[in-house]
Amino acid sequence: MMQLTGAEIFLESLKREGVKTIFGIPGGVVLKIFDVMHQQNDIKLILTRHEQGAGHMAEGYAKATGKPGVILITSGPGMTNVVTALADAHMDSVPIVCFAGQVPTALIGNDAFQEADNVGISRPCTKYNFLVKDVNDLAQTVKEAFYIASTGRPGPVLVDIPKDVSMNKAEFKYPDSVSIRGYNPTYEGSKWKIKQAADAIMKARRPILYVGGGVLFSGASQELRELAEMTQIPVDMTLMALGGFPGDHPLSLGMMGMHGTYVANMAVHYSDLVIAVGSRFDDRVTGKVSEFCPNAKVIHIDIDPTSIRKNVHVDIPIVGDCKRVLRELNNVLRATVNGDQRELRKPWWDQLNAWKQEHPLRYNQDPEGLIKPQFLIDRLYHLTRDRDPIVSTDVGQHQMWAAQYFQLSSPRTWLTSGGLGTMGFGFPAALGAQAAFKNRLVLCVAGDGSIQMNTQELATAVVEKLPVKVFIINNRFHGMVRQWQDLFYEGRYASSYLDRTPDFVKLAEAYGAAGLRIQKPGEVDDGIREALAINKPVFVDVPVDQFENCYPMIPAGGCNHEMLLADPPELQKRQAVGAQQDQQDQDTILTA
Amino acid sequence: MEHIISLTLENKSGALSRVAGLFSGRGFNIESLSVAPTMDPSMSMMTLVTSGDDRIIEQILKQLNKVIDVIKVVDLNESDFVARETALIKVHTRPDDRAEALRIADIFRANVIDSSPTSYTIEVTGDFRKIQAVIQLLQPLGIKEIVRTGRVAIAREPLRTVASQPRPVAKAN
Numbered sequence A: 001m002m003q004l005t006g007a008e009i010f011l012e013s014l015k016r017e018g019v020k021t022i023f024g025i026p027g028g029v030v031l032k033i034f035d036v037m038h039q040q041n042d043i044k045l046i047l048t049r050h051e052q053g054a055g056h057m058a059e060g061y062a063k064a065t066g067k068p069g070v071i072l073i074t075s076g077p078g079m080t081n082v083v084t085a086l087a088d089a090h091m092d093s094v095p096i097v098c099f100a101g102q103v104p105t106a107l108i109g110n111d112a113f114q115e116a117d118n119v120g121i122s123r124p125c126t127k128y129n130f131l132v133k134d135v136n137d138l139a140q141t142v143k144e145a146f147y148i149a150s151t152g153r154p155g156p157v158l159v160d161i162p163k164d165v166s167m168n169k170a171e172f173k174y175p176d177s178v179s180i181r182g183y184n185p186t187y188e189g190s191k192w193k194i195k196q197a198a199d200a201i202m203k204a205r206r207p208i209l210y211v212g213g214g215v216l217f218s219g220a221s222q223e224l225r226e227l228a229e230m231t232q233i234p235v236d237m238t239l240m241a242l243g244g245f246p247g248d249h250p251l252s253l254g255m256m257g258m259h260g261t262y263v264a265n266m267a268v269h270y271s272d273l274v275i276a277v278g279s280r281f282d283d284r285v286t287g288k289v290s291e292f293c294p295n296a297k298v299i300h301i302d303i304d305p306t307s308i309r310k311n312v313h314v315d316i317p318i319v320g321d322c323k324r325v326l327r328e329l330n331n332v333l334r335a336t337v338n339g340d341q342r343e344l345r346k347p348w349w350d351q352l353n354a355w356k357q358e359h360p361l362r363y364n365q366d367p368e369g370l371i372k373p374q375f376l377i378d379r380l381y382h383l384t385r386d387r388d389p390i391v392s393t394d395v396g397q398h399q400m401w402a403a404q405y406f407q408l409s410s411p412r413t414w415l416t417s418g419g420l421g422t423m424g425f426g427f428p429a430a431l432g433a434q435a436a437f438k439n440r441l442v443l444c445v446a447g448d449g450s451i452q453m454n455t456q457e458l459a460t461a462v463v464e465k466l467p468v469k470v471f472i473i474n475n476r477f478h479g480m481v482r483q484w485q486d487l488f489y490e491g492r493y494a495s496s497y498l499d500r501t502p503d504f505v506k507l508a509e510a511y512g513a514a515g516l517r518i519q520k521p522g523e524v525d526d527g528i529r530e531a532l533a534i535n536k537p538v539f540v541d542v543p544v545d546q547f548e549n550c551y552p553m554i555p556a557g558g559c560n561h562e563m564l565l566a567d568p569p570e571l572q573k574r575q576a577v578g579a580q581q582d583q584q585d586q587d588t589i590l591t592a
Numbered sequence B: 001m002e003h004i005i006s007l008t009l010e011n012k013s014g015a016l017s018r019v020a021g022l023f024s025g026r027g028f029n030i031e032s033l034s035v036a037p038t039m040d041p042s043m044s045m046m047t048l049v050t051s052g053d054d055r056i057i058e059q060i061l062k063q064l065n066k067v068i069d070v071i072k073v074v075d076l077n078e079s080d081f082v083a084r085e086t087a088l089i090k091v092h093t094r095p096d097d098r099a100e101a102l103r104i105a106d107i108f109r110a111n112v113i114d115s116s117p118t119s120y121t122i123e124v125t126g127d128f129r130k131i132q133a134v135i136q137l138l139q140p141l142g143i144k145e146i147v148r149t150g151r152v153a154i155a156r157e158p159l160r161t162v163a164s165q166p167r168p169v170a171k172a173n
């Protein structure tokens, strides 16, 4: 049998896993691997400008394709730079395999140049990690890493490869299968529990489906839709689930949670049966846990047993893969559902429709005034919806508005950082998705604060010809922080005002990308069309009303039915003064 | 409530820190912990004493199951078990106390494993309460130093075949 170096084994193993694209930055201890990657054409290696960028690109790639995203970085600072992305992927269950270089085995523990305890650093933010000490174990380890990352509840896996392991030789034999005695995810739900769930659904009068990101990972959108349509049960989505059920479907109530729609939050609060599917009862969703859906029975379907009963009481726990459990549940229900469900659910839907009408999402765009962020996002949605775009976001107000106004119709089109809330996620994530789907429209809705955390990836975008369209909702504030300060800190803007933001148009141009600015409400549609027509990465700077706040809002620790729906009166007064100031500021920025 | 959990782990570097990291990262208590290899050298056995209400214990058991290096988790409180720990106690002894020290050791079937003109080192094995009692009785003589192992525990075999065996918590991730 042929002897291969560790670096060659790495390449061959990745090919066996069907990897097409990886993201990374070289360094001393991984040069051998980069050298091998350089001499082949099967796998595309995208050089990023920061390891955090590589990490979020891999996440964007994984979220959009459903396949593990792959990262290759060096030891020490390369590793510490990627930690944010690993933590992000860990929170949001994104399948990632990250290969990190390590100092030679003989030097481990000696504080060698660029040594870091990669395994120790990544332990709490990975699903599992490996240090490969012998080149003979490398192929098996790669196989296990991909297996662990992509099965069960997906997540990031780190493989630490010392320099000598990449240089030493061994026989290459890629294993066909893996079996890890301590790791056996449960896929099939208990039939008996599913029967109980079906009974509860038949008896419920005000049921609600509360769906999370698990629906996307397991590819259960079709089964979910069948369940909802068969039983006429309304669907609430978490931030992570958007796209998992069509946002414009008549049964969709939109997003729930801290900035969810009024009807979505009221529905869950007053329901008598909550059917949680692939969701984990995060505090941004439940609000005050002790008063979360106080009158409801709870069915919880999740592949991760630790998610069940972690935060709230569950009456019918079903551990299993969402897709398989829903399929089985649909089978049971199909045999029992009788009569017209629409008629049966009419009183509940009458109530829901009343809530919908009472407080729909709204904003006020004065045609002569400043651009409202919601208006920009709403128009962006309407002008792109027929192209089924992939949409990424950064973190802050703009993220919540994008979640509210984009009624995404297909799964794997929504890339956002939910659990960790990582500013700087959006732009690289969009690049990762675009790298996977060269011909699709990929949008990024960014904040002027967040985008500055990863603008260096403009170089990657230009070099790799990834024509993502970035819309920077520029309010010259850490807007979400400013909103909390206005509501809970009497308007003291501690470190939330961004005195100086760069000229994003010039910044994009400096890298060889395109830059545009949209300044008036009347220019919004044309500006968006112009940006979409450019076959290059584009930064579109959109100065917006600085003081717009995101509603509805459930203050942290509040109850789901007690939402703030508009600025309180004293805040409106304060803002009227601020708005004048803003107009002046903006004049100076734009003429500067 | 106190629970004694018995874990079977991969005998790999890092397995222990994954378990310890889980407890510190999630704010669970560890009262004591002991690990040693089993007859199968690829596995080790850990006895872990922790405490919490039912909800916390349920989370601890599930989280432990989720750790990939953990092969099996048994909550010994689900059935009957025996637990033991060992303490080595160095007592300061004046000439007229030496007999008293030996007498106490004798009552508890403890062994003197080292002696000097001014001290005895006593080894005692037993359940938690027995160790506490020995320490209490030796205290007036003057204890110089104590080291204690963590508790180890094992399920009792049922007297009749149908009696309750500890149920392994289903290993699922």
Ligand SMILES: Cc1ncc(C[n+]2csc(CCOP(=O)(O)OP(=O)(O)O)c2C)c(N)n1
Pocket: A394, A395, A396, A397, A398, A399, A421, A422, A423, A424, A446, A447, A448, A449, A450, A451, A473, A475, A477, A478, A479, A480, A481
């Ligand atoms: C890396 C990181 N640092 C800090 C925060 C805290 N934080 C949350 S939102 C926010 C402001 C975001 O500002 P911007 O990107 O301009 O978006 P906006 O809210 O104005 O739409 C901050 C600082 C965070 N989420 N992530």
